Structures are given as structure tokens and as C-alpha cells.
Amino acid sequence: MIRSILSVGGWTLVSRGTGFLRDVVMAAVMGAGPIADAFVVAFRLPNHFRAIFGEGAFNVAFVPTYAGLDGAGAPGAAKAFADRVFTLMLLVQVLVLALALPLMPAVVRALAPGFADEPEKFALAVALTRITFPYLLFITLVTLLSGILNARRRFAAAAAAPVLLNLSLLVALGLAFLFPNAAYAAAWGVAVSGVLQFGLVLADARRAGLAPALVRPTLADAGMRRFFRMLGPAVVGSAGVQIAMFADTIIASFLPTGAVSALYYADRLYQLPFGVIGIAAGTVLLPEMSRRLAAGDADAAHAAQNRATGFSLALSAPFAVAFLLVPDLIMAALFQRGAFDAQAAARAGSVLAAYGLALPAAVLIRSIVASFYARHDTRTPVMASLTAVAVNVALKVVLTEPLGVMGLALATAAGVWVNVLILFALARRRGWTAPSRTLIVTACGVLAACAALAACTLGGLPLIERLIPSLPRFRELAVLSVLGLTGLVAYAATLLAALRLFGVRLRRV
Structure with a gap:
């Protein structure tokens, strides 16, 4: 299992490395002003919906169901289940896209209401979001195909796919002179990357004989019913986390220009260890625990969880120390050039320090939550998540006025720790984890x-x-x-x- 974590982590490290290069170029070209703020909103919007309906909720409902059918179901049951889910997701995403594009001004106004006081920034955000939003359709299908591949222990293509987003954005920014401004170039880079990522994982699924086919969707079989029983609570739980992130963007849109960008650049560094370590461990651990629990071997499932937890903790802790002790140096060294000045670096550094408090919990939560998802319990994580979100949002309201954008990040840290402590306490009480x-x-x-x-x-x-x-x-x-x-x-x-x-x-x- 550690080898699989290193495989996923290695590709994720490449992704985060190219993502860092992408952000350095973005910071130098767009800085932390109105153009950057508008692009960050346009980039975040499809990613919020992806996290709610795709990557977050979908994985926890699809992977255990698919792995169970593949290991203990009738021959071909897992393939038939994947075909039905693929067709249904494609239809839903086409409908969402058709509804969202004409309503985009209202959507952007809801996500960044503070932009309404600056008509040019608001109009730019709307135009950019219309370009980036189709990314949601392709990346949702990428999530499904990745779930199929991961359940069969094929991790490389799914882990490598995000690299294409970064490369696409770098190429687009290099061609920025062909567009009205760099934000338009970056938005088109996001849209194109969705197609490229879908092509990569689809090709790998076809090579393995796992590519789903379009069929008539039905809810009549047991696999689909189990999937939707898990999906509903998982969507609510994922939506809870995204509500807190929506609150970040909404509140930051009322702060002085550059606050949205400060959150973005600090979050990108915070996501580096989280993505390379926490997400890699969670991606490997969930199907591993699901298979072992399906075989009735709870001790082996707990042993796998302990290995993933210890490995994650050891690798992520030094990043948290660095973020807490030298955040200004990190931001200045990595981003302060071109249009990204010393003031922008200092603002983002304060946010990074606050995110450092959240990092250990954010990494560990992916291992702890597997105790529930591997047992097809999505309701308990929902309740923990919603409690954490309530704490998070309340603290955002309280801390933003005295601390500015740093208060948003501190509230995020508090919410993540509440979430992980609740989940650990409940799992421990039920005997679903055994450190x-x-x-x-x-x-x-x-x-x-x-x-x-x-x-x-x-x-x-x-x-x-x-x-x-x-x-x-x-x-x-x-x-x-x-x-x-x-x-x-x-x-x-x-x-x-x-x-x-x-x-x-x-x-x-």
C-alpha cells in the first residue's frame, strides 16, 4: 500500500510542482489586482461544484460500491454499474451546463457579491466564468473514470491528469498576447485542460478494458440504490465544506482588492502538502479498507489505516512548521516578482501562517474519514462536517473585521480541527479505528x-x-x-x- 501511496504521491508531486510553476507565472503576469481577483473567482466556481458533486461526494459513494461489486458481485456487475453511473453523470452535467451559462451573472453575483460595486471587475468575472465552466463537465467524468481505475489499483493516469491543467495554463499564459488580457488566456487554458484530462484517463481505462459505455440509466438494481443512498449524504457533506469556501470568496470580495488573490496563492501552497500527502493517502486507503472490510478482516483494515496515518503525519508536519515560522519569507521567495509586490507577499504570508495551523488536521482527515466511507456510512461524516462548517463560518464573521483576510484562514483552521476531532472520537467509540x-x-x-x-x-x-x-x-x-x-x-x-x-x-x- 505504501508503494501505491508513493506512486500517487509522486504524480501528485509533479502536479503540484507544475502547479507551483503555473502560480509563479500567474503571479508575475497578473499580480494580485482586479484581473487576478476576477480569474480566481472564475477558476474557483467550477471547482466548487466539482468538489460538491464530483470529486468529493462521488468518490465516497462510487469507489466502495464499485469495489464491493467487483470483489463479491456477479460477473460483470461492476462494469454494468459503472456504465449506468457514467451515462447518468454525463446527462446531469450537460443539463447543469445548459442552465448555468445564461444565468452566469446571477451565479457570479452570488459567489462574489462585492464585485457588483466594481462593474468592470464583475463583467470580467462573468465572461471568464462562462469560459471556465465547461471544465466542470469534463472533470466530473474524469473523476468517475479515476474512481474505476483506482478501484482496480491503477493509480498513475488519474494522479497524472492534473498535470495537464498546469501545462495547459502555462501554454495559455505564454500566448497571453493573443487574448484581450492574461485572465482570458488563463480561462481558456482551464477549459482546454478539461478535455485533455478526460482524454488521458479515458485512454488508460480503454487500455485496461474498463472504459464505461453509454447505456440506458436505471435505478432498479441494488448497486445503483446503494450508490444513491451513499451519494445523498456525501453531497450534503461536500456541500458543507464548500459553503465555508464560498464564504471565504464572498467575504473576501468585500475586502480591499487583492484579498481574493491572497487567499488563492496561500491556499495553493497549503494544497501542496495536502494534495501530495493527504489526498494520495486517502485515494489509496479508501479502496484498500473497503476490500479488507468486505472480506471481513477489520484488523487488516485498521492496520492499513495506521500505516497511511503515520506516513501522512511524518511527511506533512515539517510543512506546517515552515508555514507557521517563516510564511513571509516563503511567499517573498516564491512569488514576489513582476506584478506581485512586497505588499501582496506580506498579505498572502499572513494567510499562509493561518493555514499552517490547519495542515496537520487537513492531512489526517482523509485517513480518518475512510473509517466511515469504507463501511458505507456517509451520514456521520456529514454531521461532523456541518458542525465544523458552522464553527468555521461563525468564526469568519467574528475574525474578519479585526484580522482581515487572515481571519478567514484562521476560521478555516478551527473548522478543520473540529471536523477531525469529531470524526476520530466517533470512530474510536464505535471501534472503527484502532491506533x-x-x-x-x-x-x-x-x-x-x-x-x-x-x-x-x-x-x-x-x-x-x-x-x-x-x-x-x-x-x-x-x-x-x-x-x-x-x-x-x-x-x-x-x-x-x-x-x-x-x-x-x-x-x-
Whole structure:
């Protein structure tokens, strides 16, 4: 299972790496002004709907059902189920697209009401969203095909598909001179990438003989009924998370220009470890636990969960420490060039620090929630998610006035921790999770390694800044690189020493 996590994580790392390059180019070309704000809204809107109806809800309903039919159902039952779901999703997405395009001004006004006071920015956001919205249709089908491939332990194509989004955007930004402005170029890059990603995963599914066919959809069979029983609560749960993200955009649209962009760039760095580690572990763990529970082996399912949890925690913790201790240096080193000035870097840095508080919980939640989804329980995560969203949104209202855009991120961190603590408490009480001794030892080792990393960062930064001379460009990047390398050595050495002391090997947590 660790090999599969590394495979997914490796491709996700490539995706996040190219995504980082994409964001650096976007920041330099568009900065953090009105054009960037309008594009961020246009980019977020189809992704919000994808997270509600596609990636979030769909995976937790489809993957366990498909894996169960594939492992214990009649021959061909899983294929017939996938065919029906594929056809139904295609019809639904075509209908959503037909309704959304003419109503886009109302949709944008609902998502970013603060833009209504700036007619030019509002009109640009509407035009850009009409270009990006068809991305939703293709990426939803990509999610379905990825679920089929993942259930059969074929992870590479699905994990590699997001790379095409980044490459498409980079090419589009390189051709920005052909468009009215860079935001139009980026929007077309998003739309084209949906087609490219769909083509990639469809080709892999065909090679494996898993490509679904168009059939007459029906709800009459047991697999479809089980799918929809799980999908309903999962949609509500995913919608709850997206409500909090909608609230971010809505409130940020009323803040001074650049707040929406600050959230975006900080979130992109926050999503790097979350996507590479948390999502990779969750992607592999859910079908793994589903298969083992279907076979009646709960102990093996819990062992798989412990391995994924320990691995995720060890790899994500140093990012959280860095985000908390040197957020301004990170943003300045990575983004401060071109139209992205020092003020924009400082604003985004404050948001990144707040996201650092959320990162450990955000990574671990993907492993903990598998306890419920693998047992076909989507209702409990919904209740936990909605409780967390209530806390999140309430804190956004309270914290935004005194803290500005940083308050939005702090509220997000609080909501994520509420969610993960509720889920862990309920899973523990039901006997659906069983942390092992080695997992507890690993967690203690990670805490000790984080303390060593913090000491190395705080003590080493002044020294490194004195040793590295003033450079006309990229001094911050040089300082960050040296600091990151020394911190990595300190963290890894401390963690490995702690694990060795108690006879624990990380890959066998």
C-alpha cells in the first residue's frame, strides 16, 4: 500500500510542482489586482461544484460500491454499474451546463457579491466564468473514470491528469498576447485542460478494458440504490465544506482588492502538502479498507489505516512548521516578482501562517474519514462536517473585521480541527479505528522532530541571512533554500533517531 501511496504521491508531486510553476507565472503576469481577483473567482466556481458533486461526494459513494461489486458481485456487475453511473453523470452535467451559462451573472453575483460595486471587475468575472465552466463537465467524468481505475489499483493516469491543467495554463499564459488580457488566456487554458484530462484517463481505462459505455440509466438494481443512498449524504457533506469556501470568496470580495488573490496563492501552497500527502493517502486507503472490510478482516483494515496515518503525519508536519515560522519569507521567495509586490507577499504570508495551523488536521482527515466511507456510512461524516462548517463560518464573521483576510484562514483552521476531532472520537467509540503502539510512537517522534526543525529554523535564519550576501534578485529564494535544506536534515535525523530508539520503521507504522 505504501508503494501505491508513493506512486500517487509522486504524480501528485509533479502536479503540484507544475502547479507551483503555473502560480509563479500567474503571479508575475497578473499580480494580485482586479484581473487576478476576477480569474480566481472564475477558476474557483467550477471547482466548487466539482468538489460538491464530483470529486468529493462521488468518490465516497462510487469507489466502495464499485469495489464491493467487483470483489463479491456477479460477473460483470461492476462494469454494468459503472456504465449506468457514467451515462447518468454525463446527462446531469450537460443539463447543469445548459442552465448555468445564461444565468452566469446571477451565479457570479452570488459567489462574489462585492464585485457588483466594481462593474468592470464583475463583467470580467462573468465572461471568464462562462469560459471556465465547461471544465466542470469534463472533470466530473474524469473523476468517475479515476474512481474505476483506482478501484482496480491503477493509480498513475488519474494522479497524472492534473498535470495537464498546469501545462495547459502555462501554454495559455505564454500566448497571453493573443487574448484581450492574461485572465482570458488563463480561462481558456482551464477549459482546454478539461478535455485533455478526460482524454488521458479515458485512454488508460480503454487500455485496461474498463472504459464505461453509454447505456440506458436505471435505478432498479441494488448497486445503483446503494450508490444513491451513499451519494445523498456525501453531497450534503461536500456541500458543507464548500459553503465555508464560498464564504471565504464572498467575504473576501468585500475586502480591499487583492484579498481574493491572497487567499488563492496561500491556499495553493497549503494544497501542496495536502494534495501530495493527504489526498494520495486517502485515494489509496479508501479502496484498500473497503476490500479488507468486505472480506471481513477489520484488523487488516485498521492496520492499513495506521500505516497511511503515520506516513501522512511524518511527511506533512515539517510543512506546517515552515508555514507557521517563516510564511513571509516563503511567499517573498516564491512569488514576489513582476506584478506581485512586497505588499501582496506580506498579505498572502499572513494567510499562509493561518493555514499552517490547519495542515496537520487537513492531512489526517482523509485517513480518518475512510473509517466511515469504507463501511458505507456517509451520514456521520456529514454531521461532523456541518458542525465544523458552522464553527468555521461563525468564526469568519467574528475574525474578519479585526484580522482581515487572515481571519478567514484562521476560521478555516478551527473548522478543520473540529471536523477531525469529531470524526476520530466517533470512530474510536464505535471501534472503527484502532491506533497502534507504533502509530503513537511515530506521532511522538514527529513532535520531537518538529521541535528540532523549529529550533533549527529560528536559530539558523539570522545566521543564514548574514552569510548570504545581498543579491539583485532571488536572495530570499537562496535563503529559503539553504534554510529548508538544513531544516530537512534536522527533522529527518531526529525523526529517524526517535523511531529507531523504539524499534519502529516508518514504512511499517
